[in-house]
Amino acid sequence: MKPKHQPDAVLFDLDGTLLDTAPDLGHALNQVLRAHNRPIKRNAEIRPYASHGSHGLLKLGFGADFNDENRLTLRQQFLDFYEQHVCVDTRLFDEVTELLQQLQALEIPVAIVTNKPTLYTELVLQQIPPLAAIGVVVCGDTLKVAKPDPAPLLHACERLQASNANSINPANCLYVGDAERDILAGRQAKMKTVLANYGYIAPEDDVASWRADFAIDSPLELMQLLVDRG
Template identity: 30%
Template sequence: MSAYDTVLFDLDGTLLNTLDDLRDSVNFILERYGCPTWEGAEIRPFLGNGIRRLMELAVPGGAEHPRFKEMFEEFRVYYTAHCEQKTRPYPGVEELLRELKERGLRMAVVSNKNHEAVEELGRRFFPCLSVCVGQQEGLRRKPAPDMAESAMKALGAARDRTVYVGDSEVDFQTAQNAELPCILVSWGFRDRREIEALHPAALVDDPQMLLKELTR
């Protein structure tokens, strides 16, 4: 019998490559307000702590910018409406999820992205995932354990049979705070050396390696 029957997945950088849509949405707002824009490689380190933190890092002056509040609200609305333009699952991810479902594992997405966008992306790309938890009122964002625990409750999952899969230090810290083992993937938004230094339960380089770790 596998060590796990429930898998909690991070979304951005783990299941979906969302970098281009996030960059384009950030730059759309920055251009509207006369601010300099960013390249994808430059914005990559900003990801993982939710869209507010993304905008705080992308906007000159961050939250102290005199128009930050309206810029952030416009970004949230614009990104939700345009989150599917260039976003795609990483190669092999859809096959991985189908295989896990066929083997009877329960799965959920736990993301610092705003909840509306998480639900929209879940419906579009991963209909086999019945539970999608994004940033929303009443739940502290990752690395607090609230979202992971909310997903586990919705799935009826036991903590000692649940594993968390992500691509960043935020995911690693979330798993620790939720008292879950953490598997990190190397294809996401952080360099392999950076996440290797965290010493996760496993570090995998492709979805087939991940499948083996989840079903061993």
């Protein structure tokens, strides 16, 4: 069913929204924990924090022992391992391929806006064909600022505009993500925000306080949302 009122574009976060990267991020964390004779973490413990980046995961693993003295060393150990094992068990979330196909059929432009550094983003995307086909990808180090600053989202709109004949107005775009910084960035960019409830949300996260405009429990629910909005 075609929406009566289509968004100019749909922008997506990557980890926890399009890709389930928690297994490989967890492997990297546990590799560092083993190297320092620390107990490893179970996947169920790691998963809710997988969107928190290397800093958040190392904090989960080392607790108060993750401090200014060892922060840089531990982070580099984490990233070195992750770079070599970036897409071992990483997979698209169920329904993502179908969602992207349906958006393409409606000629709705899409982009990825992630805080993941370019190096690791490119290593992952080149192994995931449906995402490798997305032409506009803004990473955590593309600009001088990252989410929750709205600039990366606005930059993605500018790049989409450059490759599309139709106008791309941020106020008529959707941003889909699973973290508070995603919703904050989207709101500050004047976009409609969609919380991916199926992503990496920690027990202590007060998602109601994030004030997302909409929430979805699976990727394809986004299509029903577009129809309902129409």
